[in-house]
Amino acid sequence: MKDPKTEAIETFFATYAEDDADGIRAVLGDDIGWTIPGHHPLAGTKRSVEEVMAFFAALGKAGSKADTIFLEAADEYVVDIHRGWTTKGTGKVDTLWALVWHFNAEGEVDRVFNLSGDQHQMDAFVWADYALAPLPGRLAP
Numbered sequence: 001m002k003d004p005k006t007e008a009i010e011t012f013f014a015t016y017a018e019d020d021a022d023g024i025r026a027v028l029g030d031d032i033g034w035t036i037p038g039h040h041p042l043a044g045t046k047r048s049v050e051e052v053m054a055f056f057a058a059l060g061k062a063g064s065k066a067d068t069i070f071l072e073a074a075d076e077y078v079v080d081i082h083r084g085w086t087t088k089g090t091g092k093v094d095t096l097w098a099l100v101w102h103f104n105a106e107g108e109v110d111r112v113f114n115l116s117g118d119q120h121q122m123d124a125f126v127w128a129d130y131a132l133a134p135l136p137g138r139l140a141p
Helices: 002-019 019-025 049-060 119-129
Strands: 028-036 044-046 066-074 076-084 096-104 108-114
Touching: 002 019, 002 076, 002 096, 019 028, 019 049, 019 066, 028 049, 044 049, 066 119, 108 119
Parallel strands: 028 108
Antiparallel strands: 028 044, 066 076, 076 096, 096 108
16 A cells, blocks of 8 residues: 555656646645755745746756656655656756755655755756746746
8 A cells, every 4th residue: 555645756756757736736745845955046045836847847948757767655755766857958967966845744755955966966967958038037938
């Protein structure tokens, strides 16, 4: 019998692959904190489901893909390791990512920490393909 948290993350990746925003939102809590490492315009902690969805929309412009390699649940956590890569843009990313997912008492993901297998590659990719705009817009269209 599968852990429901593992099933939730499988659902997340399946809906992510289909660019299904509603499916992604169904797994995430409204007040989620999602931390993206790095020294680039997309880095930092996204502090709501709206900010997380904006991040995914930005990544979607690069044709971002993910292929799960490992998925395991313990207590209120799930850890996944996946290959993440891009199919569009000037820069390219193709590296391993480890994500630590935390579930709240309602069974929603309320925190995610991304850990990059090659942070320098991700930083270079973002700087090559995403321009900064004046605040508060931050990212150029």
